[in-house]
Amino acid sequence: MELGYLFGTVLKMMALLAWIYGLLWGLAREKLWEKALTIVLAFAVIQGAMLFNVGDFSLFSAFDQGLLYQAITMTMVALGLNLIYGFNGQFSLAQWGFYGIGAYTAADITYRWTSGDASGLVVVGLGVILGAAALFGVSRLLRLKRGVPVLSAFTFYLIALVVVGVVSVFLGGEISAALSPLFGTAGAPGPLASPAALQVVFFFSVVFAGAFAAEVSFLFGLPVLSLGSDYFGIATLGFAIVVKTLLVNSDTILPFKEMKGGRGMIGIPKLTSWSWAFVFLVLVIILVRNFVRSSTGRATLAVREDEIAARAMGIDVAGNKLQAFVVGSFVAGIGGAIYAHFMGFLSPASFDFIAGFNPLIIVVFGGLGSMTGTIAAAFGWIFFLEGFLRVLLGQMGTDAPTWRFVLYPIALLLLMLVRPQGLLGTVEWGFFKAKATSKRHKAAGEGSAPESAKAGD
Amino acid sequence: MPTSTDPNKTKALGSRAREARRGPPLAWVGWTFLIVLGAGTLVYIASKAWSDPTLFLQNLLDGLKLGFVYALIALGYTMVYGIVKLINFAHGDVFMVGAFTSFYAVSRFSLHKWPQAVFPSMAPGLSIVIGSLTVILLSMAVCVILAVTIERVAYKPLRDAPRIAALITAIGVSFFLEFFGALPFVFSGRFIPYQSPFPTTAWYIQDGIHPIVSGQASPDNTISFSNIFLIIAAASILVQLLLQFIVKRTKIGIAMRAASYDKSTARLMGINVDRVISFTFAVGAAFAGLGGVLYAIAYSSIWTQLGILPGLKAFVAAVLGGIGSIPGAFVGALIMGQAEAMTMSYISTPMRDAVAFTILILVLLVKPTGLFGEPSGEKA
Numbered sequence A: 001m002e003l004g005y006l007f008g009t010v011l012k013m014m015a016l017l018a019w020i021y022g023l024l025w026g027l028a029r030e031k032l033w034e035k036a037l038t039i040v041l042a043f044a045v046i047q048g049a050m051l052f053n054v055g056d057f058s059l060f061s062a063f064d065q066g067l068l069y070q071a072i073t074m075t076m077v078a079l080g081l082n083l084i085y086g087f088n089g090q091f092s093l094a095q096w097g098f099y100g101i102g103a104y105t106a107a108d109i110t111y112r113w114t115s116g117d118a119s120g121l122v123v124v125g126l127g128v129i130l131g132a133a134a135l136f137g138v139s140r141l142l143r144l145k146r147g148v149p150v151l152s153a154f155t156f157y158l159i160a161l162v163v164v165g166v167v168s169v170f171l172g173g174e175i176s177a178a179l180s181p182l183f184g185t186a187g188a189p190g191p192l193a194s195p196a197a198l199q200v201v202f203f204f205s206v207v208f209a210g211a212f213a214a215e216v217s218f219l220f221g222l223p224v225l226s227l228g229s230d231y232f233g234i235a236t237l238g239f240a241i242v243v244k245t246l247l248v249n250s251d252t253i254l255p256f257k258e259m260k261g262g263r264g265m266i267g268i269p270k271l272t273s274w275s276w277a278f279v280f281l282v283l284v285i286i287l288v289r290n291f292v293r294s295s296t297g298r299a300t301l302a303v304r305e306d307e308i309a310a311r312a313m314g315i316d317v318a319g320n321k322l323q324a325f326v327v328g329s330f331v332a333g334i335g336g337a338i339y340a341h342f343m344g345f346l347s348p349a350s351f352d353f354i355a356g357f358n359p360l361i362i363v364v365f366g367g368l369g370s371m372t373g374t375i376a377a378a379f380g381w382i383f384f385l386e387g388f389l390r391v392l393l394g395q396m397g398t399d400a401p402t403w404r405f406v407l408y409p410i411a412l413l414l415l416m417l418v419r420p421q422g423l424l425g426t427v428e429w430g431f432f433k434a435k436a437t438s439k440r441h442k443a444a445g446e447g448s449a450p451e452s453a454k455a456g457d
Numbered sequence B: 001m002p003t004s005t006d007p008n009k010t011k012a013l014g015s016r017a018r019e020a021r022r023g024p025p026l027a028w029v030g031w032t033f034l035i036v037l038g039a040g041t042l043v044y045i046a047s048k049a050w051s052d053p054t055l056f057l058q059n060l061l062d063g064l065k066l067g068f069v070y071a072l073i074a075l076g077y078t079m080v081y082g083i084v085k086l087i088n089f090a091h092g093d094v095f096m097v098g099a100f101t102s103f104y105a106v107s108r109f110s111l112h113k114w115p116q117a118v119f120p121s122m123a124p125g126l127s128i129v130i131g132s133l134t135v136i137l138l139s140m141a142v143c144v145i146l147a148v149t150i151e152r153v154a155y156k157p158l159r160d161a162p163r164i165a166a167l168i169t170a171i172g173v174s175f176f177l178e179f180f181g182a183l184p185f186v187f188s189g190r191f192i193p194y195q196s197p198f199p200t201t202a203w204y205i206q207d208g209i210h211p212i213v214s215g216q217a218s219p220d221n222t223i224s225f226s227n228i229f230l231i232i233a234a235a236s237i238l239v240q241l242l243l244q245f246i247v248k249r250t251k252i253g254i255a256m257r258a259a260s261y262d263k264s265t266a267r268l269m270g271i272n273v274d275r276v277i278s279f280t281f282a283v284g285a286a287f288a289g290l291g292g293v294l295y296a297i298a299y300s301s302i303w304t305q306l307g308i309l310p311g312l313k314a315f316v317a318a319v320l321g322g323i324g325s326i327p328g329a330f331v332g333a334l335i336m337g338q339a340e341a342m343t344m345s346y347i348s349t350p351m352r353d354a355v356a357f358t359i360l361i362l363v364l365l366v367k368p369t370g371l372f373g374e375p376s377g378e379k380a
Helices: A002-027 A032-051 A062-087 A095-114 A119-144 A150-183 A195-224 A229-248 A274-293 A295-305 A307-312 A317-343 A357-366 A371-394 A400-418 A439-443 A449-454 B013-022 B027-051 B053-084 B091-108 B111-118 B124-158 B163-181 B227-249 B251-261 B263-268 B273-299 B308-321 B326-347 B349-366
Strands: B202-205 B209-211 B223-226
Touching: A002 A032, A002 A062, A002 A274, A002 A371, A032 A274, A062 A095, A062 A274, A062 A295, A062 A317, A062 A357, A062 A371, A095 A119, A095 A195, A095 A229, A095 A317, A095 A357, A119 A150, A119 A195, A150 A195, A150 B027, A150 B349, A195 A229, A195 A274, A195 A317, A195 B349, A229 B308, A229 B349, A274 A295, A274 A317, A274 A371, A295 A307, A295 A317, A307 A317, A357 A371, A357 A400, A357 B163, A371 A400, A400 B124, A400 B163, B027 B053, B027 B326, B027 B349, B053 B091, B053 B223, B053 B227, B053 B251, B053 B273, B053 B308, B053 B326, B091 B111, B091 B124, B091 B163, B091 B273, B091 B308, B111 B124, B124 B163, B124 B273, B223 B227, B227 B251, B227 B273, B227 B326, B251 B263, B251 B273, B263 B273, B308 B326, B308 B349, B326 B349
Parallel strands: none
Antiparallel strands: B202 B209, B202 B223
16 A cells, blocks of 8 residues: 555646746746636546546545645645745745735635624625725825835734724624624625635635735834844844744633634635635736746846846835735735635644744745745645655554654755755746747747856856 | 835925824734733733742742853854844854763863862862852853854855845754764763752742752742852853943953944954954854753753754843843843743743744834844845
């Protein structure tokens, strides 16, 4: 059984890598219908594999599906971190904290909704929308005066967000109280209690969770990004620790009884299906890729390479770092939301800062500044460490699972000694490649080769 | 913090100079925020101290105890960072290994009893002192060997690699020590009660100092402290002085300062930089080992992830004081200890980490080099 399992897992990992390659290759096509066809096909292949059951044998067992969802959330978190760290050069350990924030936010929204309470959705939605408006407004006002110190700007943003928070809690309470009759009773469920409404709420909960994480990251990143690299790393580590502390005490320090603090939040509706996970994965891939390939993304790369030179080119360095940080955190929040609704259970222990090194290690393994490497490493990481090694070592005895945490630092050390640029270096597949293949660039020669060669650092 | 008050001398001086004198616009908002925050905290603590002075003094003592332990660990961080610009994450785990070494020496091998066994006629007080010192020295030696090995095996090959590679390696080493230690045949992953090599006595202050009879609680509304507190304080202060002496007066100390200032020039001056770096790791690890033993005695329970949070707090303390500065690490550690003790007592125990990191962020915003740090531009 073990040999068969081993062989099967390796095959599955290779098949998934091929699947990723195909997806990225298809997304890189020029015509829109080709891209659409690729997405549909990529969706259908896995969906078909999940439905393929012959007697006892299932191609994609429930365990494998769990691994797949974990790999997808890890991909999102790691892609966001790669944006912050790989492309912008800001050594952040806060990503896991934003992941936790996203997970708990989304879980709280749908949990309250399924228990007939719209307040989660309404309050978070209002808060996120008004908060974005407030942040935008304050930033516009601050732009009138040049050279406002970070601390003052932070104070303004903080006051604005506190006001927005109070307003949205108050307004949201009123609105959700008005909405509550629409839920109906257990006997006669109202229009809001229908499964279709729940799916819509799920979509919004994921988006709002990401946006909430993004706004928190804005407020946190604004002062902290000005600290300089190592201090920024320590401050973000502190953020991850603080988030975990707050989650452990979410029912005592924070007023969220349903999160149940350190005992873990149970009863989250399991809404993550393959369709939703796939949709959000593709959206995140497109978002991150387009961010990196936009002019903002080029500025991001410039900031990583040399801040002084970037400033001389007219790039707003602080603003650019903040942009990358916020987008990365947004993606992490979405990943957290997907994770929460696939697990159905959230424990603060899984948002420990020690686990927060995992996405960092994935990004480094895959190669800093290589999106393909990040995705491949995230899938490989989950399927190898969580699936393969856990099962294999689990069969060897009760103490053996500890060994995987002994083995992977050794692997990490060897990798750092032998190949510090990561397994894939700066290799990019299909969709992530800079557009060197378009006809205009082809005539001019290998247009973007120097860029990709330089990105190794 | 971007200082936009760069005096641009080629431009019209009139309004610009006035602007530069006034500082950046709206700076008062940030300062008001900070002052309100600081004043609020002070008023809150003062009111608590007024209503229950003994509790406040007790917190002060507890904070000092924590702070002195942090100071011992912070030295290793600040020295290593000063020279190789590496956040040595494994330092906290070296601290843990120090605690475990002394645990095995005391509980398994009864090393602290050797003077009694060899020289039965020795005075019991002296034999306890010598025995305990042996245990501490053994732990320090093990930590030194461990740290130098780590430096040679893991960090040295990466000296010219990008800094992040070294940082990731440090994280890897840290994980390895924690989880290798958690294996059942090494230290095991459980909490282990720690047996002190010397008897602990505590005193309480109430119209003079009285010893607390073991098994009895100290009377209400009194301040209590133990001999461990005194030992930690003495050890920490002694180590500071010793280190000041080493760095300021000895040849290797001069070499350390030269290497931290400019490695390649130091090498040209005939300094063996590799040896200096190894020595730095060794000194830091020795103090961490000492800190580990004292921490284990003071808090009487050890496990393999014991080093993570004290290590981080100590690093935060080093940053707070100005990284690379030895008195800075000491002061930062004391501030950290106080902040933590006050938070635990007056706000809530779980929030102590949050407060520690908030203080760090605020201090760095106001003074980016830390309290005692020398301004050094970060190299791109």
